[in-house]
Amino acid sequence: MTQSTDEASPRVTARDLRLEGVTKRFGEFVAVDDLTLTVPQGSFFALLGPSGCGKTTTLRMVAGLEDPTAGQVFIGDEEITNLRAYKRPVNTVFQSYALFPHLTIFDNVAFGLRRRGVSDWKEKTREMLELVQLEPYAARKPSQLSGGQQQRVALGRALINEPGVLLLDEPLGALDLKLRRQMQIELKRIQTEIDVTFVHVTHDQEEAMTMADTIAVMNHGVIEQMGAPGELYENPTTTFVANFLGQSNLIVAEVVDASGQTVVVDCHGQKVGVGSSRSHTDEGKGWLGVRPEKIFASPRGSETHDGANVLTGGRITDVSFVGVSTQYLVAMPWAQELMVFEQNTGQRGQFKNGDEVDLAWSRDHAFLLDAGQDAHAGVITPEDIE
Amino acid sequence: MVTTTAPAKIGAPSSPPVAPRRGMGRWVSDHLVLIVGIGVLLYTFVPIGYIIALSFNQPTGRSATAQFDAFTWSNWSSICQPEGLCESLKLSFQVSITATILATLLGTLMAFALVRHSFRGRATSNLIIFLPMATPEVVMGSSLLAMFVAFGFDGVLGFITIVIAHVMFCLSFVVVTVKARLTGMDSRLEQAAMDLYANEWQTFRLITLPLAMPGIVAAAMLAFSLSFDDFIVTNFTSGQSVTFPLYIYGAKLKDFPPQLFVVGSLMFLVSFVLVVGVELWRRRRPNM
Amino acid sequence: MTDLVTPPTPPVVDGETSKRRGWGWLLLVPGMLWLAVFFLFPTVQLFFTSLYDPTGSFTLGYSMTWHFANYYDAIRDTWNLFARSFMYAGIATFVGLMLGYPLAYAIAFKAGRWKNFMLVLVIAPFFTSFLLRTLSWRTILADHGPVTSFLQTIAILPDSGRLLATPVAVIAGLIYNFLPFMTLPLYASLDKVDFRLIEAAGDLYSSPFTGFRKVTFPLSLPGVVSGTLLTFIPACGDYINAELLGTPRQYMVGNRIQAAFLTEHNYPLAASLSLILMAIVVLMVIVYIRRAGTEELV
Numbered sequence: 001m002t003q004s005t006d007e008a009s010p011r012v013t014a015r016d017l018r019l020e021g022v023t024k025r026f027g028e029f030v031a032v033d034d035l036t037l038t039v040p041q042g043s044f045f046a047l048l049g050p051s052g053c054g055k056t057t058t059l060r061m062v063a064g065l066e067d068p069t070a071g072q073v074f075i076g077d078e079e080i081t082n083l084r085a086y087k088r089p090v091n092t093v094f095q096s097y098a099l100f101p102h103l104t105i106f107d108n109v110a111f112g113l114r115r116r117g118v119s120d121w122k123e124k125t126r127e128m129l130e131l132v133q134l135e136p137y138a139a140r141k142p143s144q145l146s147g148g149q150q151q152r153v154a155l156g157r158a159l160i161n162e163p164g165v166l167l168l169d170e171p172l173g174a175l176d177l178k179l180r181r182q183m184q185i186e187l188k189r190i191q192t193e194i195d196v197t198f199v200h201v202t203h204d205q206e207e208a209m210t211m212a213d214t215i216a217v218m219n220h221g222v223i224e225q226m227g228a229p230g231e232l233y234e235n236p237t238t239t240f241v242a243n244f245l246g247q248s249n250l251i252v253a254e255v256v257d258a259s260g261q262t263v264v265v266d267c268h269g270q271k272v273g274v275g276s277s278r279s280h281t282d283e284g285k286g287w288l289g290v291r292p293e294k295i296f297a298s299p300r301g302s303e304t305h306d307g308a309n310v311l312t313g314g315r316i317t318d319v320s321f322v323g324v325s326t327q328y329l330v331a332m333p334w335a336q337e338l339m340v341f342e343q344n345t346g347q348r349g350q351f352k353n354g355d356e357v358d359l360a361w362s363r364d365h366a367f368l369l370d371a372g373q374d375a376h377a378g379v380i381t382p383e384d385i386e
Numbered sequence: 387m388v389t390t391t392a393p394a395k396i397g398a399p400s401s402p403p404v405a406p407r408r409g410m411g412r413w414v415s416d417h418l419v420l421i422v423g424i425g426v427l428l429y430t431f432v433p434i435g436y437i438i439a440l441s442f443n444q445p446t447g448r449s450a451t452a453q454f455d456a457f458t459w460s461n462w463s464s465i466c467q468p469e470g471l472c473e474s475l476k477l478s479f480q481v482s483i484t485a486t487i488l489a490t491l492l493g494t495l496m497a498f499a500l501v502r503h504s505f506r507g508r509a510t511s512n513l514i515i516f517l518p519m520a521t522p523e524v525v526m527g528s529s530l531l532a533m534f535v536a537f538g539f540d541g542v543l544g545f546i547t548i549v550i551a552h553v554m555f556c557l558s559f560v561v562v563t564v565k566a567r568l569t570g571m572d573s574r575l576e577q578a579a580m581d582l583y584a585n586e587w588q589t590f591r592l593i594t595l596p597l598a599m600p601g602i603v604a605a606a607m608l609a610f611s612l613s614f615d616d617f618i619v620t621n622f623t624s625g626q627s628v629t630f631p632l633y634i635y636g637a638k639l640k641d642f643p644p645q646l647f648v649v650g651s652l653m654f655l656v657s658f659v660l661v662v663g664v665e666l667w668r669r670r671r672p673n674m
Numbered sequence: 675m676t677d678l679v680t681p682p683t684p685p686v687v688d689g690e691t692s693k694r695r696g697w698g699w700l701l702l703v704p705g706m707l708w709l710a711v712f713f714l715f716p717t718v719q720l721f722f723t724s725l726y727d728p729t730g731s732f733t734l735g736y737s738m739t740w741h742f743a744n745y746y747d748a749i750r751d752t753w754n755l756f757a758r759s760f761m762y763a764g765i766a767t768f769v770g771l772m773l774g775y776p777l778a779y780a781i782a783f784k785a786g787r788w789k790n791f792m793l794v795l796v797i798a799p800f801f802t803s804f805l806l807r808t809l810s811w812r813t814i815l816a817d818h819g820p821v822t823s824f825l826q827t828i829a830i831l832p833d834s835g836r837l838l839a840t841p842v843a844v845i846a847g848l849i850y851n852f853l854p855f856m857t858l859p860l861y862a863s864l865d866k867v868d869f870r871l872i873e874a875a876g877d878l879y880s881s882p883f884t885g886f887r888k889v890t891f892p893l894s895l896p897g898v899v900s901g902t903l904l905t906f907i908p909a910c911g912d913y914i915n916a917e918l919l920g921t922p923r924q925y926m927v928g929n930r931i932q933a934a935f936l937t938e939h940n941y942p943l944a945a946s947l948s949l950i951l952m953a954i955v956v957l958m959v960i961v962y963i964r965r966a967g968t969e970e971l972v
Contacts, residue, residue: 065577085580098578102596112582157582423780426773427792430799430853433810437802440813492705503698511702518713520903520959522911524928525948528935529716532723532945554712557705615804617914618928622935634805650806657801661794 015076016041017062017165017197022071024057024221031057033221035071039199039214041164044191046212047201050244050378054221055201056095059167062199063092075164086115091158092167096174097150099142105129105153106138112161124160132156148179155187159194168200172207184210205245209233217241219378233291237280239369242289243378249295249338250375253288253368255281263368268334272309278367285371292339294365297328300356308360314338316355326350330357434654441647461644468643474633475649481545481629482613485552489613490606492553493560494598500561501568519558526555527622534623543625551623552616556609563608567601611657717952724945741942748946752930756950759926762841762916763909766848770856770905771898773849778860778897779890783869793861797854808847808918815843815919839921847915855904863897864890899963907955927951 017039024032032054039045047055060066062073064085072081080088091112099108109128113121129135132152134145142150151171158166168187172180188211191198202208208215209229216226217240225232225241236242239250253265253272262273265288272288279286290309300312317337318329321344328340328351340359342348351357414421444458466472496515500508518526530551534540539547575597579589617631624632634646727739728747749756781792799807815821815837822838825831837843867890875885891898913928922929927947934944 063581065581084585085577086583086585090581092578092581094574094578096572096574098572098574100575100578100593111579111584115583115588161582417784419776420780420784422776423778423784423792426777426853427795429773430796430850432814433807433850434799434802436810436813437806440810492708495701496705499698499701503701505699505702507699511706514706514709514714517956518709520907520956521713521717521952522907522928522948522955524911524913524931525717525720525952526713528931528944528948529720530712531935532941533712533716533719536719550712553708557709561705611800615800617805618911621932631803631805634803634809646806650802654798654802658794658798661798662791665790665794 015078015164016074017199018074019058019062020072020074022058022061022068022073024054024061024066025069030221032061032068035221035223037216037223037226039165039197041197042195043213044188044198044200044211046208046215047199047218048203048205048208048215048244049218050203050380053218055218056169058218059092059169059199059201062165063090063167064088065092089164090167091161091163091165092169093151093154093158093171095169095171097142097154097171099150099153099157101142104139104141105134105145108142108153109157109160111157116161128156128160147174148183151175151183155190159190159196163196165197165199168198170202171200172202172204180207187211209245217244219244234365235278235367236289237369238377239287239289239373239375240378242287242367242369243376244380247292247339248289249292250287250289250369251336251338252334252371253286255283255286255368258282262363265368267311268332270311272311272366273363274366274368275364281368281370287369287371287373287375288366289369290361290366292327292341293325293343294361295338295340296360297330297340297342297351297357298360300358302358303360305358305360308362309366310358310360311338312358314357314359316351316353316357319350319353321350330359437647437654438651441644441651443644443647461648465645465648468637468645470628471633471643471645471649474628474630477545477627478614478630481548481552482610485549485556485613486606486610488549489553489556489560489609490602493557493605493609494564494602496557497561497564497568501565515558515561517558518555519562523555523616523618527551527619530554530619531622540625543623544627547623547625548620548627548629551619552613555616555619556612559608559612560605563605564598564601567598567604571597720945720948723941724949726942726945728940728942744942744946745950748943748950752927752947755925755927755930756954758924759910759928759951760954762845762848762926763906763912766845766852766909767856767902767906769845769849770853771902774853774856774860774901775898778857778864781861782864782867793858796857796861800854804851805914805918808851808914811843811847811850812838812918815846838919839924841920841924843919844916844924844926847919848909848912851912851915852905852909855908856901859900859904860894860897863894863900867893903959903962907959910955911951 018037020036022032022035023030035054035058047058049055057066061068064080064083064087068081072079074080075089080090100111103111106125106129110121110125113124118124126135126138129138132155134149134152134156137145137149142153145153151174154171172183175183184207187198187200200208200211212229214226215229215232217224217232219240224238225236232241233245236245236248239248242248242250251267253267255263256266256271257264258276258279261276263276263279263282264271264273265286266272267288274288297314297316311332313333314330316328317331318327320327323344325341325343328342329337330340331337338359441461442457442459444456444460496511499505500511530547531543534543534547571594575593576589579593580586584592615631617635620629620632621635628636630649637643637646722738724744725738725740725742726744727737727741728744777796781789781796785792813819817836817838822831822836825837826833831837837846871889871893872885875889876882880888910926911928911931913926913932916924916926916929931944931947931951934940934947
């Protein structure tokens with residue numbers, strides 16, 4: 001990305017975005033609680049969490065639309081905490097796009113350039129409109145465009161200013177599923193091409209995992225866990241993350257032996273092993289977690305599972321055919337139903353209600369969490385779906 | 387397991403369904419509200435009809451308002467013939483335009499303050515702004531006159547005092563109208579502008595003001611019509627000056643000039659055409 | 675927190691960033707000043723005027739004697755005018771509601787594409803002078819005019835009966851002149867009612883009338899409050915309708931105040947009458963608003 005040489009431009013060399021001890025209080029309510037994180041320059045970073053977790057507030061503090069109660073925000077070495085929004089080299093794509101209804105698409109996209117006094121703004125605006133494939137609509141007003149088109153205008157309007165950091169506040173929320181998928185791929189592609197830091201706020205965990213290099217899962221104003229999608233998914237450190245990303249089976253377990261490479265736990269009388277790097281508690285009770293798609297169900301006693309974890313005594317209580325996969329609910333002897341997802345490869349038949357099964361999974365696939373945590377944290381209920 | 391049987395019938399009649407009877411009575415009751423509503427509207431236009439009709443009246447008797455005598459165009463061609471009529475119109479326009487500009491300006495500032503800024507004493511401010519709307523015009527007019535007299539201005543009652551009074555009672559209406567528009571405005575648009583390097587003044591000039599403009603224009607139109615048609619307060623504060631409503635009041639008994647009806651008809655027609663025209667123009671362009 | 679933490683900035687009121695603290699209230703000052711000087715101050719001064727010694731006069735000047743008896747005298751002499759004014763205004767408001775509500779309802783729910791046009795029609799009569807319209811009614815309700823003749827023919831009026839110079843004409847004038855003030859707030863309120871709520875009521879077995887009574891009308895209550903207030907308040911103090919359409923036997927408080935001020939120059943009386951009227955009206959407004967439950971006055 002070429003650097004702008006305009007004097008009036010506040011844009012500086014793109015550098016790491018840093019938040020240190022950032023806190024935001026609204027009266028008694030703490031929306032963001034002592035947040036410290038670093039977003040490497042040029043990465044695609046996702047702030048993921050349920051509504052009300054503070055992710056949008058954090059974004060707004062980076063944009064300059066909200067003043068932190070405490071803490072500092074840096075881009076590289078330059079502190080921007082007290083800079084007004086229009087002085088920051090940061091642009092935002094708003095959730096509802098916030099396109100200026102009384103201006104044409106052309107004027108909307110050109111807005112930032114003209115405020116900064118960029119001399120060839122007409123030229124650049126035309127180029128950007130071609131880039132987002134909206135050139136024929138340049139003279140129209142936002143209300144005359146579809147949701148997807150408006151979204152591209154919002155994106156173009158922000159990107160044209162070559163910001164060091166681009167903030168996206170749930171920009172795909174209003175699009176239908178197919179369009180959303182398209183735009184996810186599109187955004188990711190754009191980001192890798194232009195080497196701008198993207199900070200993407202979303203409550204959709206699939207979206208975050210698809211697009212981001214790094215995800216920070218937020219809950220009640222704090223970051224529960226931060227890392228690459230795969231890492232968060234396969235090795236969650238809190239029940240919230242385990243439940244919020246995908247789905248997890250969480251089973252009460254008691255640590256028996258934490259001395260070696262494999263931690264042995266007792267699950268209602270059955271013994272199972274968890275790799276020590278994936279164990280986040282080493283004594284007493286814990287939650288044994290295993291993802292439904294990692295579990296292999298087989299008829300009772302039919303196979304020997306060398307080296308794998310086995311839980312026996314299960315009985316199928318629900319079979320749901322979802323096309324790509326079949327989802328089973330398996331009732332275990334200790335009155336818990338576990339979820340098992342099996343891809344419909346066509347190589348095996350389906351189980352039926354009442355079938356007795358053993359559940360097995362590889363030792364690399366389980367994780368162990370602190371028993372003090374709420375096993376229902378992060379489970380998405382119908383009320384959460386907006 | 388469900389065994390397949392013939393689908394159960396749920397009380398279906400054996401004969402085919404009959405189309406519901408629709409008669410005149412049904413149509414009336416469906417549309418009753420609309421009919422009453424239109425009736426009320428028609429009722430409001432009856433005096434207008436009379437005004438327009440009487441503007442063509444050539445009075446043979448003493449009073450032009452009593453009955454319809456003879457048809458003539460002469461009233462329309464000699465509008466300024468009655469003495470003082472056109473002067474009063476001129477004064478009314480001068481007063482109302484001045485008062486509208488002042489009231490709209492001050493009222494818009496107040497509306498912005500109330501909607502966009504937080505400060506103590508908002509409740510009190512709201513109350514003070516509301517009071518003129520709740521005060522009978524007689525009280526406002528008489529108290530203003532008393533004040534002018536007490537301060538020795540009773541010799542200079544006229545244009546300035548009328549404008550002062552008009553601005554005073556128009557302010558509240560302007561504030562209410564602009565406030566309504568402002569509270570409906572999405573504040574995120576201004577945030578987006580600031581995100582795109584517009585400072586506070588630029589944001590206001592390029593985003594806030596254009597979007598608030600319909601409300602401000604509506605408030606100005608409201609202020610103008612309130613001011614132009616005002617009688618009671620003007621009567622108290624005008625001294626010797628004569629605005630158009632005062633002229634009508636003064637001419638009410640004998641020798642009532644039919645040209646007044648001409649002016650009334652003109653006012654109606656011009657305003658009507660303007661408002662309808664604006665509406666049609668708005669429909670051409672996409673909504674904001 | 676480390677010691678690099680900047681001092682916390684004070685939290686914003688309401689948690690909204692769009693409300694900024696500080697210099698915003700300055701915008702309020704010019705307008706408030708105007709209202710203070712030309713509304714509040716005269717009203718306060720009116721109060722003092724009402725306490726002048728009534729034996730003074732315009733030419734000789736008044737002396738301030740804190741003569742609260744002025745109020746007693748005013749009420750004793752004109753209580754019937756007050757009663758009449760409130761009665762006329764009340765009837766006018768009520769009938770106005772009966773007329774305005776169907777009209778507002780029709781525009782809000784039945785007008786479809788014609789909605790805006792009908793709204794224009796509601797205020798269009800206001801484009802002519804209020805005085806001219808009232809004078810027009812004088813012609814329409816005249817003794818040998820069409821309306822009177824018609825009513826005599828169908829025997830509602832006796833053969834020598836009149837409409838003009840009766841309370842009927844005055845009240846009719848009041849109703850007519852304030853109808854848009856009733857209709858528009860009603861419309862604004864009804865327009866906000868989600869039609870699907872009415873449909874839901876129907877789905878839950880309510881008849882159209884019950885649906886109206888239990889769903890629509892309560893939801894339109896803010897508009898009813900605004901409309902009745904905006905009609906009743908000016909109607910109380912009006913005197914044009916009484917003067918043009920009635921005789922001194924229909925005169926209202928406003929007529930008396932105007933006469934006291936402009937003709938008799940009896941300032942203490944005029945002032946005390948004005949303040950009594952204002953106090954009663956403001957009191958009624960506050961009570962009415964409290965009971966109807968709307969929050970902000972403006």
